Amino acid sequence: MNAIDTRRRQFLKASVAVGGGLVIGFVMPTARQAMASEPKDNFAPNAWIRIAKDDTVTLIVAKVEMGQGVYTSLPMLLAEELEVDLTKIHLEDAPPGKEYIDPILKFQATGGSTSVRSSWKPLSEAGAATRMMLIAAAAETWKVKPADCRAENGMVIHKTSNRSLSYGQLAESAARQPIPKKIVLKDAKNYNYIGKPVARRDSPAKVNGSALYGIDIKIPGLLTAMFVPCPVFGGKLKSVDDSAAKAVKGVKHVFQVENGVAVVADGFWSAKQGREALKVQWDEGALAQLDSAAIERQFEQATTQIGNIARKEGDVVTALGKAAKTVEAVYHAPYAPHCTMEPLNCTVDLRADHCDIWVGTQVPAMAQEAVAKVTGLPNEKIKVHITYLGGGFGRRLEVDFITQAAAIAKLAGAPVKLIWTREDDMRHDVYRPASFTKLRAGLDAKGHTTVWEQHIACPSIFKRYMPALLGEEGKKVDPSSVEAAADHPYAIPNVRVDYHVTDPGVPVGFWRSVGNSQNGFFTESFIDELAHAAGQDPLKYRLQLLAKQARIRGVLELAATKAGWGEPLPKGTGRGIAAVFSFASYAAEVAEVEVSANGEINVKRVVCAIDCGSIVNPDTIKAQVEGAVIFALTAALKGPITIKNGQVEQSNFHDYPLLSLVETPKIEVYIVDSHEAPGGVGEPGVPPLAPAVANAIFAATGKRLRRMPFDLSTA
Amino acid sequence: MIEINVNGQIHALDIAADTPLLWALRDNLGLTGTKYGCGMSLCGACIVHVDGEPMRSCVTPVSSVVSKKIKTIEGLSTDSSHPLQQAWIAEEVPQCGYCQSGQIMTAAALLAKSPTPSDADIDSAMNGNLCRCGTYSRIRKAIHRAAEIMRSKA
């Protein structure tokens, strides 16, 4: 049992609800800081848990459901400690509000694989405290000791007399109980839900067409809008001839807005026809000549010098001088698109003094802020209705499309649903940054790596998204550009990783696993190169450099054992391994890859081991890792996104294909049994995949692929 | 006026003849279970049955399906009791769920033809249905499971 002293942490508050129920409010750690400056008696945390007289339990969910299973895993945390039936907990989406700021991300968002990590402690503690208060209320009613009562399935039961009262009956008197001084959490061995596979609550609606995504919203008088931006990044609208567009049946308006053109019509098809009839002149601006080759030259030039220091230990120059052998390599990663299956969309119903928006967003508070800016309404007059997200992957951390929808609604004078086409999505994404790295390492006579030197050139996401996190001028390092490189876990005495912010002008953003996705590829491929340079087995070589890193060793060994590491394979087939720590979890993957005589790459099997600390819903963890493998395989094998004349050349799934069912390898996921604090689950499966595949291709062919997507015809 | 028969009901629509069936379903009939993913016959999110055959409604002009029987995900069963729907839940297939109407409708057309599909049958029937969340392995398992459910009921 875990007892938590709450006396110094006034983070819980109970009150009687209208109609006599119980409301439990609490404040997440970061919000506590944000609210610390406010007078004490203003302490009015937003509701998180409500128990009504009719026994309904409601949980406010500050995370959005984008496929990662939070509509199941978060109520599991509450159900466990509160002792209620999981299926009976009602969910309500949290409105924008600083009480719902994520304590790890420090803003209100679903991302960074934080949902369970951030909610585990506060939800468990609030659930346990509520349970204790319900027991106290029952004990008071019966004039017995709380210790003689137990909570079970929404009831408090007096052990000896078997009398019972339901939570609904107790709610009002529980609200008057003091917050317990010590919160007692359940012993893990008594868990009913946590750690067991629990059926996802969102599945039934997702198999019969009834799950509502933003794109499905229907309200009276709703019009459909499309927005045409300049195809060249940074370009501006010069003029538009909209006469043909306006003649299309169903087209209601054409507006010049937000540096582009909006077509508003009575449905998608007429809007699209109208859009195609537009004749737009653009001022293409400074990037009109930009292409992928020029971007690569920028990266290369940047890395001829030492950039801002991301990590420095020992003396790299001297160590390189003393090395018995040096190994050098240059690696590339291209821009990568999100391609959420549901194209971006947002519905705005703007009235004189208030506004409703319906949107699948990872950032409800930023969405509200964006609409406030456009409409001039105060934040509290803007109601954000959260829908299911047809994929997020980081794309819905952005509000570009929300701003556009609000601007169009303002002009249209009617409710408007803005829908981006797949082409809009592919060509106006905020891409995973293209990145470039130059690596040099030195080995001593025994083959040990003694020195690691790395230059990274990568556009900065934070420069636009959260400039405050970049550090001071001249020393700016974007953590998302160097993660999984600057913090690689290998025990190498001399290390220098430096970083160049390069900004070719292509918008970049958070993409499932962010910088870990490309740096994991760089680091874990290069370590493999070093193992081969030392003439050693890549797994053993890693383990020996990870002597003090038990958890990452653990996943490497688990994945290797399950994959049959070292067992013979047919000719033309190879095995590769890689492990990356990201989002507080450790993940290792072994890929088995067959390369045909004409160089076709066939990934046949991927064995994953993940140590994500305490396990909440094991089947969801497996599903997330399986999905991460597929997501990462698309980036490793398909595409890339290329730039020509300042524009993205690709437009839809014919020229940027996604991995298909036939190409799907056999995927096995093994979860390390652990009682550590929970780590992330949605993203950590992505980073080890590309290097595991590249290392397997090397094992199969002797060819080292240092550029994604992998292509043996150019190697 | 164009008349179409969707899930057993006749609807008269006043829309352009070249309007894709997808938008007639979504915008005019409010049947939003059928999804838009690419608009170019590249992803399968919009698949419905036309006289039992899987069709990509995003590139199917509404005028080409008059006098045919159209079935959407909403018409697959009245109570989510279709073996595929049961199997999809049992295997926990959906993640974001957005592609799943199209996946299920494609699989339903497959099972109607081959009640005991091999992996190769599944590959060739399902390969055009993209899933960005990467639920493919579970889709394969769920189709086999649905086939079993159908057999046990037969």
Ligand code: FES
């Ligand atoms: S929307 Fe029809 S195939 Fe993609």
Ligand code: FES
């Ligand atoms: S479940 Fe998300 S796209 Fe398939």
